[in-house]
Amino acid sequence: MKRIACLHGHFSNISLLADAFAPVEMDMVHYVDPGLLLNSEGNNALTKEQSQAKLVEQLNWMKTSDPDAMVITCTQYAACLTDEVEATSSLPIFTIDKPFFHEITHCSEPQILLFSNPATVEPTMTRLREYAQTKGLYPRIEVNVMEGAFALLMENKQDAYREAVKNELQKLSTGKHHAALSVAQLSMAPVAHQFTQETGIAVSHPLLSLVSQMIQKLNLKSFA
Template sequence: MRKKLGCLHAHHSNIEYIEHAFQNIDNVELVHFVDPGLIQQVSKGTNGLAVKVKEQLEWMASCSIDVILITCTNYIALLEEEQLDLSIPIIKIDEPYFETVYEEKQPQTILFTNPETVEGTMNRLQQYAEQHEKSIDVVAKVIDDAFELIMQGKKEAYNTAIRQTLQHVARGQRQISVAQLSMVEAAQQFEKESALTITHPLKTLVKFVMRSIE
């Protein structure tokens, strides 16, 4: 029996990444929900936004969805699960990403393009470490002025900015990862060009989701 995976995105450009990741999974039907308004609101402050996230997830659950996948780190950071009363699993895209990050033992640099996602993601990373009694040396770095490019639909310029930063950061001695789904394509391109391994949110996502569905 096919399961419906409801995917909540903050930007339509993330749809193709999830579609590509699940293209060979026959028993999963993807249903996409996109609400870019939250990104605009976060820059003004987070007061009241948790209520909006709650309403969005409840709306998705009412659409005969079996599992919810949240692909936006802003949504994840604002989520107050204790306020939800849903009977279906909620998967946060940063959870399998955190697993992958902590499998690496060497020091790491985590790249972001959206500065508004850094604090929430790094706080959750620390919480994950404490819950799983793990420890690792990680630092966050924002690629300045890049996020505006993807918001303006300038995808190639966005990817170029990320690849250039990856090339610069790769000269150091730290493992590199990209924290946002919108950065995955550039990371994969750089992997092919450099033969280096870049950790990103899609590395183990499908396996993680299938464990939750099964």
């Protein structure tokens, strides 16, 4: 059985990933450190170089569990992963956003991409644009940021956080019928899934594409 080491910026992502991979034969080891999230703004904000060094430190920590692969579920940590670190890693590294980039860059419709964490927007969109350019793709993406919502999650007010995300999706789906909807962060995936079930309005999220890619590339067995 393959072992996967998982890096999270918030403990709530553990259950989201565990549920998504429940039908898959694998052993998951979870590492949680919100340090990068807590030091992303203000006078104590880490520089780009410090953030990248922090991620390398985390990856070395995760390797102590002797995994077959590593996955980064936090978009802020994922944004710190350089091509050099990924290329020189002895283990496959999966990020929550890269499979998602493939999905949304191949969408021909105008899209609205919803973020709850403002600090994630710039590095995520930079990575997305770079990914799209390497594929010769030019997706039409409008960024929407929920001000103040991410603080609810960091304060462990998960019900209030999910309600805020749901309300924002409702507002966006009502106001801009021409645009496809997507949420950028794993923490919003359950709300996106529930919203689609309740309204019939499709909302893309990173979790589905991540699971699909990892099963394929690691040759994992699924019992679903």
